[in-house]
Amino acid sequence: MTPLVEFRSVDVAYPSSERRRASPFRLSGLSFAIAPGEILGVVGPNSAGKTTLIRVLTKVLEPAAGEIFLEGKLLQTLTRWELARQVAVVPQETPPFPHSVEQLVLMGRYPHAPGRFFERPEDLAVAREAMATTGVLDLAPVALESLSGGERQRAILARALAQEPRLLILDEPTAHLDLRYQAEVAGLLRSLNRERGMTILLVSHDLNLAAELSDRLLLLADGRIARLGPPEQVLEESVLAAVYGCPVSIEKSPGSGRLMVQVAWPES
Numbered sequence: 001m002t003p004l005v006e007f008r009s010v011d012v013a014y015p016s017s018e019r020r021r022a023s024p025f026r027l028s029g030l031s032f033a034i035a036p037g038e039i040l041g042v043v044g045p046n047s048a049g050k051t052t053l054i055r056v057l058t059k060v061l062e063p064a065a066g067e068i069f070l071e072g073k074l075l076q077t078l079t080r081w082e083l084a085r086q087v088a089v090v091p092q093e094t095p096p097f098p099h100s101v102e103q104l105v106l107m108g109r110y111p112h113a114p115g116r117f118f119e120r121p122e123d124l125a126v127a128r129e130a131m132a133t134t135g136v137l138d139l140a141p142v143a144l145e146s147l148s149g150g151e152r153q154r155a156i157l158a159r160a161l162a163q164e165p166r167l168l169i170l171d172e173p174t175a176h177l178d179l180r181y182q183a184e185v186a187g188l189l190r191s192l193n194r195e196r197g198m199t200i201l202l203v204s205h206d207l208n209l210a211a212e213l214s215d216r217l218l219l220l221a222d223g224r225i226a227r228l229g230p231p232e233q234v235l236e237e238s239v240l241a242a243v244y245g246c247p248v249s250i251e252k253s254p255g256s257g258r259l260m261v262q263v264a265w266p267e268s
Contacts, residue, residue, distance in 0.1 A: 003034060004071060004199050005057070006068070007068055009030070010063045011030075011066055012055075013064045036166075037193070038216065039189075039215050040202070041203075041204060042202065042210075043204060043207055047222075048222065049223040051203070053220070054203060059076075059083060062076070071086070081114050085163065085164070087165055088165035089169045091156075091171050092175055098144075098145070104155055107162075108127070109126065130161035130162040131155075136151060149177055149181065150178070150184065153181065157188070167200075168199070170201070171203045172205065175205075182209070186212065208259075208260055208261055216228065217231050217235070226239065232259060246264075
């Protein structure tokens with residue numbers, strides 16, 4: 001089976017500067033693949049390279065070396081419109097839009113006809129389905145600025161679904177959300193994967209969320225792959241302690257059997 005995404009010895013470098021850091025940061029020698037229908041969780045400490053990985057996969061940055069393939073096609077040969085018809089991103093932070101929920105979601109249809117200024121009935125139908133899937137159809141005429149954090153996140157996810165992508169990339173999808181909305185977003189992602197077969201790249205600081213949702217985890221450290229595999233192979237106390245620089249404990253939930261990572265707090 002052809003991977004949906006494949007990285008082959010990819011290097012990405014930021015030049016050193018006073019605004020960034022004394023020495024240049026780089027992703028180095030990344031080689032991995034994402035299978036169709038897989039949820040791959042990308043985890044790691046701050047400055048490990050998680051955001052850079054998203055940027056190079058979406059052509060915001062160009063690799064300094066190596067190759068990236070999307071469904072067997074070299075990424076650099078795809079136009080931005082071709083890429084946006086296959087890859088959609090739900091960012092961690094979204095600037096405010098002076099639009100309604102429906103207007104935001106319809107923006108997701110633009111890559112399918114970039115020279116067009118008016119929506120077709122097909123576009124409206126796809127947008128309404130995306131809003132229904134994410135539970136914001138009733139909010140279609142509501143201004144984005146009046147939504148709660150959880151509602152806004154689901155509206156942004158609906159915009160991504162309206163692109164009808166093969167790959168959905170999420171950057172910290174539950175950041176700044178309370179427990180209820182975290183559970184809703186997690187349930188929605190699981191549903192999209194199981195019922196629609198959508199391939200998902202989930203970038204998260206939350207190791208427990210990533211382990212719960214992902215088929216495999218990609219652990220980054222200092223721009224390199226520290227470990228790649230099923231959650232039970234990646235979430236090892238010695239590995240995480242070395243990568244994060246603090247002691248951790250890992251327990252298995254007696255109910256679900258899932259792994260739970262906790263910081264081993266020092267005794268006072």
